[in-house]
Amino acid sequence: MEKSKKNAPPLQELNLADRFLFDEVMEDTDAHRDVLSIILGRDISLLDDSETEKEVRISSLARSIRLDVFAIDENQDVYDTEMQKVRKPDLAKRSRYYQGIIDTGILTPGIPNYKLLNNTYIILIMTFDPFGYEKYCYTFKPVCQEVPGYVLRDGATRIFLNTHGKNDDEVSAELVEFLHYVENSTDQTAQRSSSERVHRIHRRVQEVRQNEKAGVKYMLAWEEKYYEREEAREEGREEGRKKGREEGREEGRETNTMESIRNLMETLKLSAEQAMAALKIPEEEQQKYFDMLK
Secondary structure, eight states: OHHHHHHSOOGGGOOTTSHHHHHHHHTSHHHHHHHHHHHHTSOOOEEEEEEEEEEEOSOTTSOOEEEEEEEEETTOOEEEEEEEOSOOTTHHHHHHHHHHHHHHHHSOTTOOOGGGOOOEEEEEEESSOSSSSOOSEEEEOOBOSSSTTOBOOSSEEEEEEETTOOOGGGSOHHHHHHHHHHHSOSHHHHHHOOOHHHHHHHHHHHHHHHOHHHHHHHHHHHHHHHHHHHHHHHHHHHHHHHHOSHHHHHHHHHHHHHHHHHHHHHHSOOOHHHHHHHTTOOHHHHHHHHHHHO
């Protein structure tokens, strides 16, 4: 337990890009409203409380999903807001699956009219450029290939945000300031912003960082991840011992190392490069693990 506490980055040092802090801040409906208003460029009025870590399951046979932050506004528009620090190759299809599961959950049995489907916004905030065009914001709606510019009005919108965009002249200054704040959630970054919404979000961030209950919750979450990692390592070591041959031992070592890399990426939100550096994996071996992560 002491080891997990020692290695856990202090709650006060987390940025909004860290999922624990993001979820805690977004539990405040006003903070979530400000974030959505900045992203969509219009005032959003949310109903009730935002739900964090909302699990959506349509069948015991289908894969469930866990939404970072889920909310509905006064127009019955649905918002799923996700924070993503780790680059994964399946983000586009992940958003497609989320869209399908959310739609299925919205349209309850017995409703005959598909027009009753709510408008939905799936928003992924990322600390990397998912598509490589150096845009802060990538907005996707289905368009007709045969009729240029004609958008299929099905009410579904998927937005990918990149904190490292370079097209400042194409998006609002408020969005740029917010995305910079996401990755560097400090007093200095907040003070440089002219957005009152960003200032309010920062005040909520400070409240969470200073909240004793949030601190306890953070340490418990960290310890749970820590013990999961230890169990995974032990399972890997046992598997390696059972093989009894050099090939088996090597495979077990790779399994353990791969699990450690994934755990560091998930728990500390490190990149693959940072995780391998933390584990002191030799450069000549790193490509093998990059290939395994794909």
